[in-house]
Amino acid sequence: MxxxxxxxxxxxxxxxxxxxxxxxxxxxxxxxxxxxxxxxxxxxxxxxxxxxxxxxxxxxxxxxxxxxxxxxxxxxxxxxxxxxxxxxxxxxxxxxxxxxxxxxxxxxxxxxxxxxxxxxxxxxxxxxxxxxxxxxxxxxxxxxxxxxxxxxxxxxxxxxxxxxxxxxxxxxxxxxxxxxxxxxxxxxxxxxxxxxxxxxxxxxxxxxxxxxxxxxxxxxxxxxxxxxxxxxxxxxxxxxxxxxxxxxxxxxxxxxxxxxxxxxxxxxxxxxxxxxxxxxxxxxxxxxxxxxxxxxxxYPGLILKGRKARGEVLSIALAHDGQRQDTGARALHLANETSSNIVSKSISIGQGWAGYRGQVYVKPGLEHCKNSTECHSLLLGETSPTGTFPTLEIFGDSHNVRHEASIACIDEEKLFYLQQRGLKRSEAMSLSVNGFVNDLVRMFPLEYSVELKRLIDLEVGNAVG
Amino acid sequence: MTDNTLKVENLDLEIAGQKVLQALSMTIRPSEVHILMGPNGAGKSSLAKAIVGHPHYAPQRGHIIFDEQKVDPWTPDKRAQMGIFMAFQSPCEVEGVSVANFLRTAIHAYPHLQASQYTATQFYNHLYTLMDQVGLKRDFAGRELNKGFSGGEKKRLEMLQMLLFQPRLAILDEIDSSLDIEAFQMVVDAIHFLQKNCKTGFLIVTHSILFIEQICPSHIHLLKFGRIVQSGGKELLARIQKFGFNEN
Incomplete structure (x- = not known):
């Protein structure tokens, strides 16, 4: 065990x-x-x-x-x-x-x-x-x-x-x-x-x-x-x-x-x-x-106060029926050449709500700040809810700010393909979900990433039965 | 004693009000190689998907029997575990899942492979041998499943999986398209290897006469409007070559 x-x-x-x-x-x-x-x-x-x-x-x-x-x-x-x-x-x-x-x-x-x-x-x-x-x-x-x-x-x-x-x-x-x-x-x-x-x-x-x-x-x-x-x-x-x-x-x-x-x-x-x-x-x-x-x-926050300060928020949220993961990030750029990177991956199972709410702010009068925000939602049920609520307040014209969001349902053809190779539906689902968050899970220390995968397997497995 | 025979009996398949397959019957015994030909839209891929249990291709009437068991109510994974394999025309891409991890997970689904007895080293040695055989560079083991693969690389990986899982029945849906000449020979060899060593039966959907000639099939079927309009041996191929699909 x-x-x-x-x-x-x-x-x-x-x-x-x-x-x-x-x-x-x-x-x-x-x-x-x-x-x-x-x-x-x-x-x-x-x-x-x-x-x-x-x-x-x-x-x-x-x-x-x-x-x-x-x-x-x-x-x-x-x-x-x-x-x-x-x-x-x-x-x-x-x-x-x-x-x-x-x-x-x-x-x-x-x-x-x-x-x-x-x-x-x-x-x-x-x-x-x-x-x-x-x-x-x-x-x-x-x-x-x-x-x-x-x-x-x-x-x-x-x-x-x-x-x-x-x-x-x-x-x-x-x-x-x-x-x-x-x-x-x-x-x-x-x-x-x-x-x-x-x-x-x-x-x-x-x-x-x-x-x-x-x-x-x-x-x-x-x-x-x-x-x-x-x-x-x-x-x-x-x-x-x-x-x-x-x-x-x-x-x-x-x-x-x-x-x-x-x-x-x-x-x-x-x-x-x-x-x-x-x-x-x-x-x-x-x-x-x-x-x-x-x-x-x-919404873990970054106050980037000094020149060239860097910050990252990497977040994984998983919600099943009856749960709400109202998670996200805040990045406040208060100095020149500060940079922030936000990646959010949420998984909604059944009627569970998992999504992203965030704020990126670059103070007036600054130069060369960078932000990249990516929010990806994966829905495991046909009517699973999610939401992405980004607020960007960027003052100045030398900054580089990027926001990207995607919402995808679990791909039935992908599940079928994996099932055709012998995986149970729940295993196919777990594999797809773990694949979806894999780039973030790899950031965890090994001890945690292994356990996190197991935990996602269990949550997804329970939901699919 | 298992008989490993596929029997398709009187299959009717309708999708969105369209009759796709009509009273279709077919028997494939171990080591037999059946070719399925026919014009586009005849129902060739639909039959393949119905046999492996794609949820959108569930027949309204008739039965699919494998190894003397009705597999109609079974999920795709249960059919796969029985030894029914399908190589897809355009296999799905699965992000974040490496080829090696996927295959190590998948082999545990097949009792006859006794995967639990493999050590990691043995598994990788076997995998690398197969990669060499199908012509995939070894670094593909660490790549995400099918992601960013060329058409030919996807086909090579499908063949690798077929060789790894050693199915009792293999369905190949236009496996020969987008293959270069070298890969073409590799596929022919893989089919013959399994036919000989694992007594695998084959259902092969193709348009390529050259491919059919290389494979030396035991049966050729012509499918039109969801029905098998003609079945036969090599002599049928000659007629199709001469007159096309529209003779009847």
């Missing part, structure tokens, strides 16, 4: 029973936030920050392009802070057995041994485990969670915290700012090239709960990092809410690759704001793969 088989099983698997040392209970109000601040032993300044964010959250509405049923989320029926412990273990032996087993089934400790430079494993609101190779610690790499990051290294993180994604950016960035907990805070010092990826794993275990991790990664001048995140949850009949904010800072000449494989169960509302700040001659690449969740709203 491959790791991804287990991943799918984990989606179906029941939550583990574990005593929670901290539980703010259902509902969202000032008391919830005071409870969190108390539990996390945060300063008054953070209490005020969170309370302001809560006000902002209440005053904001959801974007008009999203399905109206998102207005009906009953925020009082969710719990916002639930943690089995506030004790982040540095060895798997110390992690409580049933929680450790959850992560073992997902193959996390195994991957850590095989090819990761460090792992953080978040279980509901807090990390159960976090460990990085000693060599990186000695090189000054910081790999911690949001609470500890802000407490222990304020000079590193505070200058950027809530600056790339301001609290008021949108309703869900405000919500996250009010109740954030967990998430990776990473700093890679000047010139340090981290060879192997750092990985965070997010698991929601408690029913009717929200996960609000906050990630901030600063890659200093000339440094390099690959970061990967994965996420799953048991399938509950009630809703879970996942609303993360991810802020990335890539300084002069640095490189950062941020890889997501999102496989939430189909009761999770995944409303996420992700954005990166890219300085002179630096490079940020988002590789974003969305397969799970009931709805995902996510």
């Amino acid at each position: 491959t790791l991804m088989d287990l991943d799918v099983i984990m989606k179906e698997q029941e939550a583990v029973k574990t005593p929670y040392a901290f539980d703010a209970g259902e509902g969202l109000n000032e008391g919830t936030i005071r409870y969190m601040v108390e539990a996390k032993k945060e300063s008054d300044a953070w209490l005020q920050f969170r309370l302001n964010a809560l006000k902002m959250f209440r005053s904001k509405t959801i974007p008009t392009w999203l399905p109206t049923w998102l207005n009906d989320i009953d925020y009082q029926r969710l719990s916002y802070y639930i943690a089995e412990s506030r004790n982040v273990r540095k060895t798997w032996e110390e992690v409580p057995t049933n929680i450790k087993q959850t992560f073992e089934k997902l193959g996390i400790p195994e991957r850590e041994r095989r090819f990761l430079a460090g792992v953080e494993a978040q279980f509901d609101s807090e990390f159960a485990y976090a460990k990085m190779r000693t060599q990186l610690e000695q090189q000054g790499v910081i790999f911690t969670d949001s609470t500890e990051g802000l407490r222990q290294y304020p000079e590193v993180f505070e200058p950027y915290f809530a600056k790339i994604v301001p609290v008021h950016d949108n309703k869900f960035s405000a919500l996250n700012s009010a109740v954030f907990s967990g998430g990776s805070f990473i700093y890679v010092p000047k010139g340090v090239k981290v060879q192997q990826p750092l990985q965070a794993y997010f698991r929601i275990n408690a029913e009717r709960s929200g996960q609000f991790e906050r990630t901030l990664i600063v890659v200093d001048e000339g440094a390099e990092l690959t970061y990967m995140e994965g996420c799953t949850a048991p399938a509950f009949n009630t809703q879970n809410l996942h609303s993360a904010v991810v802020e990335l800072v890539v300084k002069k000449g640095a490189k950062l690759q941020y890889i997501t494989v999102q496989n939430w169960s189909s009761n999770v509302l995944n409303l996420v704001t992700k954005r990166g700040w890219v300085e002179e001659d630096a490079e940020l690449r988002w590789i974003d793969c969305n397969i799970g969740s009931r709805i995902t709203v996510k």
Whole structure:
């Protein structure tokens, strides 16, 4: 059995029973936030920050392009802070057995041994485990969670915290700012090239709960990092809410690759704001793969701030019946000779909605910026829905901007041809779908690309029967 | 004991109100080579697609029997796994799927190939041998399936697949078109090789007298307006050559 088989099983698997040392209970109000601040032993300044964010959250509405049923989320029926412990273990032996087993089934400790430079494993609101190779610690790499990051290294993180994604950016960035907990805070010092990826794993275990991790990664001048995140949850009949904010800072000449494989169960509302700040001659690449969740709203962003900054958003989205993958990208060109590349491939199965929504902006007064955007949709059913909603605002006449979109139904003649060669219809469909996304899947580290293919096989296979 | 005989019995096929095949019957035994000739639109390709189970070519009446089993309700893949192969006139292009990966997946569909016993090295050695045989450069193994192939290269890959899968019945739809003289000989050799070593029966759709002469068929059928109007041996070929399809 491959790791991804287990991943799918984990989606179906029941939550583990574990005593929670901290539980703010259902509902969202000032008391919830005071409870969190108390539990996390945060300063008054953070209490005020969170309370302001809560006000902002209440005053904001959801974007008009999203399905109206998102207005009906009953925020009082969710719990916002639930943690089995506030004790982040540095060895798997110390992690409580049933929680450790959850992560073992997902193959996390195994991957850590095989090819990761460090792992953080978040279980509901807090990390159960976090460990990085000693060599990186000695090189000054910081790999911690949001609470500890802000407490222990304020000079590193505070200058950027809530600056790339301001609290008021949108309703869900405000919500996250009010109740954030967990998430990776990473700093890679000047010139340090981290060879192997750092990985965070997010698991929601408690029913009717929200996960609000906050990630901030600063890659200093000339440094390099690959970061990967994965996420799953048991399938509950009630809703879970996942609303993360991810802020990335890539300084002069640095490189950062941020890889997501999102496989939430189909009761999770995944409303996420992700954005990166890219300085002179630096490079940020988002590789974003969305397969799970009931709805995902996510448009990873590039703020190309320095001359010759480069950015890429490569995204794969797959939606089956009852799912909506409202994914895309944003590229803001704020300096000369900046370039961005966006490739989106979406697959709609049955009545599942997968598509692209994006913005490309080139500020007035700039010269020689480049953007290329490609959106390709593949429909597996005759009436499968998709949509492409690009917004291009380009000021200036020395730029090179290109938008290309295509929509195709799965080709029956192609399926017939493959079936004539002995492949089952579901195998033929999987092969075609995998072929459709193959050029993007190849960008993933090998370990992930193999699993991603398997996961697509399973999703397509299930749909075809 | 399997008999591997194809029996087409009284086949009626209508597509969009048009009668494409009418009461068509035909029997192909192992090692027999049947040629299907006839004017454009006579129903030659339609018969081929009906036999392999194309969903748009499902007959309204009659039966297709292979190896003593009615295969009419079977999906194309099940028929393929029984050993029925079709080489297409214009095979589909499949993006993002390499020739080698596709073939490694496909061989597992055929029990008689015992693909699970192949190591990767054995598979590639076999594949390369076949590539040499059909005249495809080895770097085609890594190329996307049929994508950007010339007409002749697609045909060569169809022949490679036929040799790899060793079918019990092979249907070749105008395999000889767009082939150069060298490829032409390769196709003839491939047919004779399977006929001899695997007792493969053939149904070959073609317009080329030269091709038919090289193949030495056991049967020749003339198809017009969805009916077989004449069947015979080599003597029929001589008459068609002399009088064309319109004699009857």
